[in-house]
Amino acid sequence: MNSFLGLFNYWVFIILMVSGLYIVISRENLIKKVIGLNIFQSSVFLFFISIGKIEGGAVPIINHGSEVPIDIIYSNPLPHVLILTAIVVGVSTTALALSLIVRIYNQYKVIEDDEILEIEKLQ
Amino acid sequence: MYPHLPALLVLIPLIAAPVCILLRNSRLLYLLSILVSWSTLFIALTIFLNVINNGVITYEFGGWSIPYGIEYRIDILSGFILILVALIASITITFSLNITLKELGEDRLFLFYSLINLLIAGLLGIVITGDLFNVFVFLEISSLASYSLVALGSNNKALISAFRYLILGTLGATFILIGIGLLYSATGTLNMSDIAVRIDDQLENRVILSAFAFLMVGICLKAALFPLHTWLPGAYAYAPSIVTALLAGTATKVSAYLMLRLVIVFGPTFLYSNFPITQIIIYSSLLGILAGSALALAQTDAKKILAYSSVAHIGYVLLGIGLGGTLGLTGSLVHIFGHSLAKCAAFLAIAAAVMMIGSSELSHLKGLGKKMPWTMSAFVLSALSLIGIPLTAGFLGKWYLINAALNNGWWWIALSLVLAGALSVVYLWKIIEHLYFQTPEQEIEKVTDIPVVMLIPLWFLAGASIYFGIETSFNVGFSTEAARLILGIMN
Numbered sequence: 001m002n003s004f005l006g007l008f009n010y011w012v013f014i015i016l017m018v019s020g021l022y023i024v025i026s027r028e029n030l031i032k033k034v035i036g037l038n039i040f041q042s043s044v045f046l047f048f049i050s051i052g053k054i055e056g057g058a059v060p061i062i063n064h065g066s067e068v069p070i071d072i073i074y075s076n077p078l079p080h081v082l083i084l085t086a087i088v089v090g091v092s093t094t095a096l097a098l099s100l101i102v103r104i105y106n107q108y109k110v111i112e113d114d115e116i117l118e119i120e121k122l123q
Numbered sequence: 124m125y126p127h128l129p130a131l132l133v134l135i136p137l138i139a140a141p142v143c144i145l146l147r148n149s150r151l152l153y154l155l156s157i158l159v160s161w162s163t164l165f166i167a168l169t170i171f172l173n174v175i176n177n178g179v180i181t182y183e184f185g186g187w188s189i190p191y192g193i194e195y196r197i198d199i200l201s202g203f204i205l206i207l208v209a210l211i212a213s214i215t216i217t218f219s220l221n222i223t224l225k226e227l228g229e230d231r232l233f234l235f236y237s238l239i240n241l242l243i244a245g246l247l248g249i250v251i252t253g254d255l256f257n258v259f260v261f262l263e264i265s266s267l268a269s270y271s272l273v274a275l276g277s278n279n280k281a282l283i284s285a286f287r288y289l290i291l292g293t294l295g296a297t298f299i300l301i302g303i304g305l306l307y308s309a310t311g312t313l314n315m316s317d318i319a320v321r322i323d324d325q326l327e328n329r330v331i332l333s334a335f336a337f338l339m340v341g342i343c344l345k346a347a348l349f350p351l352h353t354w355l356p357g358a359y360a361y362a363p364s365i366v367t368a369l370l371a372g373t374a375t376k377v378s379a380y381l382m383l384r385l386v387i388v389f390g391p392t393f394l395y396s397n398f399p400i401t402q403i404i405i406y407s408s409l410l411g412i413l414a415g416s417a418l419a420l421a422q423t424d425a426k427k428i429l430a431y432s433s434v435a436h437i438g439y440v441l442l443g444i445g446l447g448g449t450l451g452l453t454g455s456l457v458h459i460f461g462h463s464l465a466k467c468a469a470f471l472a473i474a475a476a477v478m479m480i481g482s483s484e485l486s487h488l489k490g491l492g493k494k495m496p497w498t499m500s501a502f503v504l505s506a507l508s509l510i511g512i513p514l515t516a517g518f519l520g521k522w523y524l525i526n527a528a529l530n531n532g533w534w535w536i537a538l539s540l541v542l543a544g545a546l547s548v549v550y551l552w553k554i555i556e557h558l559y560f561q562t563p564e565q566e567i568e569k570v571t572d573i574p575v576v577m578l579i580p581l582w583f584l585a586g587a588s589i590y591f592g593i594e595t596s597f598n599v600g601f602s603t604e605a606a607r608l609i610l611g612i613m614n
Contacts, residue, residue, distance in 0.1 A: 017301075024290060037293055044300050051308040079307070082256055086300060089263045093293050096267060100274055100286045107282060116283055123279065 009050035016043030030104065030111045034097045041090045045083045052079035124173045129182040129195040129251060132166045132205070133261075135159055136244035143237035149229055152236045153220045159240060160216045163247060164209035171202035181253070190317050196253030200387075200456075200605040204250045204380045207460055211372035211467050212243045214580040218471055219365040221577065222478045226277045226363050235275060239369070242268040246377050255303050255313045258381065262299065262345070265377075266292045269370060273362040284357035291344060291354040298341030305334035319388045326393050335393075338385055339400060346378035348404075348441050349411030352434045356418075359430035364474030364483075367426065372467035375437045376459045382444055383452070383609055391610045395447045404445035409539050411438030416546035425473050425483045425554050429466065432509060432550065435543060436462045442536070443524050449606050450527035456602035458520025461591065465508035465517050468584035472502035475573045475581070480565075485554065490563030492555075494570040497578050499558050501585035506551040508588035511544050515592035519599060 004011070016039055023036025057075035062068055105111050108119055125131075139159040146152050174180055174197055182195040197205070216239065223235055245265025249258055270292065274285035307313055309330040310321040322331055344351040355375075359367045386394050395401060415435030422428045436458070443455030475498045476491055477483050492499040508517035521540060528536035572578070591598050 021294075024294065030286065033290055037290060040294070041297055044297055044304065047301070048304045048307075051304070079304075085256075085260060089260070089267075092267055093263075093289065096270060097286065097289055100270075100282055100289065103274075104282050104286060107279070120280060120283070 009046065013043050013047035013050070016040075016046065028113045028115075030101050030113060031098075033113070034094060034101070037097070038090065038094060041086070041093075045086060045090075048079045048083050048086070052076040124169060126182070128166050128170055129180065129197060130184065132163055132170070132251060133195075133244055133248045135162060135166075136240040136247070140237045140240040140244065143233055143240060147233055149220065149224060149232050152232055156216045156219075156236045156240060157213075160209070160213040160243060163243065164206070164213045167202070167205040167209040167247075170197055171206055174199060174202045190312055190314050193257050194253040194314055194316075195251050196316070197251060198605075199601060199608055200380070200383060201250050203456065203601050203605055204377065204459070205247060207463055208243070208246050208250060208373050208377065211463055212239075212246075212369060214584055215365055215369045215372070215467065215471070217580045218368075218474070218577050221574070222364055222474050225478055227275060231275065235272070235363070238268045238272045238275075239366075241265075242272065242369070246373050249377050250380060253315050255306065255315055255318065257313075259296065259300055259303055262296055262381075265374070266296060266345075269358075269366075269374060272366040272370075273358045275366070276362045278361040280357065281361040284354075284361045288354040288358040291351070295341045295344030295351075298337050298344065300341075302334045302336075302338030302341060305330050305337065309334065315384065315388050319390065322389065326390070331389075335385075335389060335400075339382070342378050342382045342385070343404075343407070343441075346375045346382065346441065347434055347437055348407050349414055349434065349438060350407070352411065352415070352437075355434055356427055356430040359433065360424060360426040364426075364470065364477050367430075368467050368470035368474060371429070371433055371470050372463040375433070376440070376463055379437065379440045379444070379455065379459060382441070383455070383605075386444070387609050391447070401445045401447060404441055405536070408438040408442035408445055409536065411435065412442065412543045413539060413546075416543045416550070419550040420546065420553075422550075423485050425476075425485055425488060426470070428550050428554060429469055429473065432547065433466060435547070436466070436509070439520060439524060439540075442540075443520070443527065446524065446527045446531065446533075446536075448527055448530070449603065449610060449612070450523050450530060452606035452609055453599070453602045454520050454523030454527055456605055457523060457598050458517075460598045460602070461508060461516030461518075461520050461588065464584050464591070465505040465515075465588045468505035468581060468588060469502055469509065471581050471584065472498050472505065475577065478573065479570045480567060485557045486564060488554070488557045489561040490558075490567060491570065492559035494567055495572045497572050498581065501578075501581050502558070503555060504585040505588055506555060508592065510547050510551060513592075514589065516588045516590075516598065518592060519595060 020036045020040030020043060024033050027033055052075055054073055054075045057073050060074040060077040101111055108116055136159050139155060143152055180197045183189060184193040227235055242265050245261045245268060248261030252258055270285050270289045273288055274282055306318060310318050312318055325331055347355040412435045415431045415438060419428045419431035439458050440455050443451045473483050476488055480487055508515035511518045511521045525537045525540055
């Protein structure tokens with residue numbers, strides 16, 4: 001479990017998280033910032049879901065009507081539920097950000113943060 | 124007490140929000156929002172009285188028993204902050220109709236009140252819940268509502284300020300989510316009291332340490348601790364005036380409450396001995412206090428001066444958390460209470476000026492003190508409380524913080540606090556001088572004072588700033604009890 005391949009999900013999480021954060025900070029285009037934010041949030045979702053998988057775990061569904069053996073190990077379904085909520089939050093945030101960009105474009109005619117800063121200084 | 128009151132506290136504003144979307148009559152929207160906010164204050168007071176008499180209240184949402192279901196948990200600390208949030212919300216909404224009609228127009232009023240109700244529901248939910256993921260959900264509800272509210276502002280720069288606030292706020296909330304995920308992977312539960320029990324024996328575990336680091340950075344970003352404060356001046360200055368007053372009194376304070384709740388979950392010994400986080404918080408807060416006050420001096424817009432002052436004052440609150448001990452934590456909580464009242468009153472007074480003359484630039488405010496005597500004298504009272512004159516509520520927090528600093532022998536911290544107090548005199552005097560002692564540049568003959576129905580909530584807040592500075596049994600008494608609760612000192 002301590003090998004590189006055993007920790008694969010954590011590596012993916014870290015690389016995506018840092019990439020997303022870098023895009024948010026370094027790119028001036030507002031849409032690229034939103035994309036970076038999305039990558040950042042997706043990395044967190046991947047992390048959460050990957051910790052739900054238990055080694056040797058079965059699918060967490062119980063068949064009603066038949067006898068349920070006591071000693072089955074199930075994978076954890078709770079992180080999936082939490083991430084559904086977090087995905088909805090992420091979608092709402094992206095929708096809000098994009099609608100703000102549409103209105104910013106109507107107002108300033110550019111969507112680069114540094115150019116908007118220049119326009120603000122002149123105002 | 125009716126057993127479902129904790130759920131109702133959050134559900135009433137949450138249900139009022141979509142109802143407000145369906146209404147278009149401005150009177151009806153206003154009355155509904157007043158009804159909702161004052162009933163949340165009434166419920167918060169009832170719950171708090173119950174907590175004082177009977178101890179901690181736990182409410183299992185949906186009847187699911189505690190480690191499996193979501194728990195609403197009210198103790199002295201959450202009850203105190205609940206009353207503060209509900210009070211600020213009620214006063215601000217009562218004040219809100221005329222100004223919002225002028226700034227937004229009658230056709231967008233339903234959006235405003237719906238989002239305000241969502242914001243209140245989110246803020247109350249953060250304070251009342253005992254489940255860590257529930258905190259994230261309500262944090263995002265309140266954050267999305269506040270981004271949209273800032274974007275409703277009438278200034279040209281409102282949209283880009285809202286966008287920058289959105290990017291930084293979402294980064295902060297996602298950091299908090301990472302922290303929650305790491306804690307869940309190490310403990311297997313999301314209930315905050317259960318987590319506190321389960322991490323007691325694994326405090327050296329690197330997963331717990333990284334969870335704590337991520338949570339702290341996320342909360343500091345939401346609380347606008349220097350240098351993560353850059354979203355605040357733009358968001359406060361260009362939002363609709365009522366939104367600024369409401370956010371200034373509640374949003375950053377609720378994030379500071381979240382940090383105090385984390386101190387309880389991780390245990391005070393963890394924060395104040397194992398981890399060098401307290402030094403980082405103390406130095407960042409000091410920088411925030413001094414930089415916020417210094418930047419406020421350079422501004423020419425009254426709202427921006429008050430916004431940078433808010434950066435400085437949240438530095439006071441987090442400095443108290445960094446200093447620790449009963450004195451430091453009591454100072455934090457007392458300052459949360461005192462600063463919310465005073466800053467909200469100050470922003471409401473500036474909002475009244477905006478309503479009358481359409482701008483909050485200092486050059487346009489000249490001579491308004493004589494035309495709007497009642498409003499601006501309330502502003503002077505709240506400025507006294509912000510400076511920290513003795514006998515005001517703002518003084519108490521600084522008194523406890525200076526005591527806490529001197530107790531530990533850190534005289535330079537006490538000196539910085541006094542210096543920041545002097546700086547706040549300078550920038551608040553700048554506003555007061557323009558109001559009272561300068562001749563008006565433009566035509567303000569027709570300016571009258573605001574109607575009595577708006578003066579009453581404003582004077583309620585300004586009077587409360589003075590009243591709670593003299594009669595301190597409520598704020599100091601319950602802050603001390605909450606500080607002892609956080610430090611685990613049993614009575």
